[in-house]
Amino acid sequence: MIDSHAHIYAEEFEHDRDEVVQRAKDIGIKKILLPNIDLNSIKPMLATEAAYPDTCHSMMGLHPCYVNDNIEQDLEVIKAWFDKHNFIAVGEIGIDLYWDKTFQAEQEFAFREQLKWAKELALPVVIHTRDSIDQTLDILSQEQDGSLSGVFHCFGGSIEQAKAINQLGFHLGIGGVSTFKNGGMDKVIPELNLDYIILETDCPYLAPTPHRGKRNEPAFMQLVAQRIADLKEMPLEQVCAITDRNTEKLFQLK
Template identity: 75%
Template sequence: MIDTHAHIYASEFDNDREEVVQRALAQGIDTILLPNIDLDSIEPMLNTEKQFPDVCRSMMGLHPCYVDANIEQTLATIRGWFEKHNFIAVGEIGIDLYWDKTFKAEQELAFVTQLQWAKELNLPVVIHTRDSIQETLSLLQQEQDGSLRGVFHCFGSSLEEAQAINALGFHLGLGGVSTFKNSGMDKVIPHLDMEYVILETDCPYLAPTPNRGKRNEPAYTNLVAKRVAELRNISLEEVNRITTSNAKKLFSL
């Protein structure tokens, strides 16, 4: 199984990163994908990949919550990294209007710029959206020339939005939110096109039930898979087989 979105390079894991990876492996999660968020996360992310070369793979991008007035300089630095290292995706990128709308224009510029890199480098994109799904879809529609592919990570929206995302050729990353009682995902997951579903944790955030509120970790990918199997009335093995195959194809693993 593959955890397609995990921040195990974060300081929350500094005391037990080795054990966290071992627990993931014990649960059958043999690949962990690491999204970058800003300039400060690059070094710890690459160190984590180096520490676990058979398990971890890095991506490179600028998360919308770290976009500010220095956007052009920051993007130039991030772009330079693609010449120095082999990344599996452009991510984590997107638009977040939940916390702060001050740099909305800059967020949109950063998003479109990074989508253009993905086309140029022939890499998938990993998209973060919060209170911004329509804005994100609209920009994606403008940029989609048939070559853009990727995932809306941490998906927790409606079936209509899932179908709009799939219509653009994009996958849905299902994580802890899928297990929350009041998320409404119990009504959505049974109707999703499984060809476009991959699994993730977004750890250390959004731990699935019954660990909600605690630190999340890649081993809990299994809990998400079990919930998807339950809601779709198929076996856990089938969920693992489909989502792993989708992730391998999307990220060329």
């Protein structure tokens, strides 16, 4: 399995990161993909990648929750990193209308700007869409010229939204929310096209049941894969094989 979205560089893992990576390997996770958040996360993210070079691969982007009125300067710093390091994606980018809509216009500007980078660099994008799937789809439909690819990370939307995302050529990142009793994904996942699904944890957040409310980690992704297998009425090995293939292709992993 591949954990396509994990923040194991976060301070929540400072005291036991080696053990966390080892537990992931022990249950068959071969790659852990690291999305950037803001200017302060770059250094710990790259240090984590350097510590586990065969396992961890970094992305570069500005998360919408860290967009403010200093957006142009922040984007300039973020973009400069693409000349210094090989990243597998532009991410984590997008729109978040859950916490605060003060900088919605700036978020949309940052999103479009980073989509432009993805086109120029021929890289996929990893998109954060909390309370903003429809707004994001609207922008993507304008920006999609056939060259954009990527994933709606932490997907928790409707079947109709999933189909619209797939029609634009984008994948769905399925994580711990799929295991929540009242998450609603039990009705959605059986209808999803498995060829557009990739697995993720978003650790340390959104730990799957029965670990909900605790620190999430890549090893818990096995519970997500099993949940999809149960809802799809498919063997776990088949779910893992297909989602692995999807992730390797999307991020051009070798």
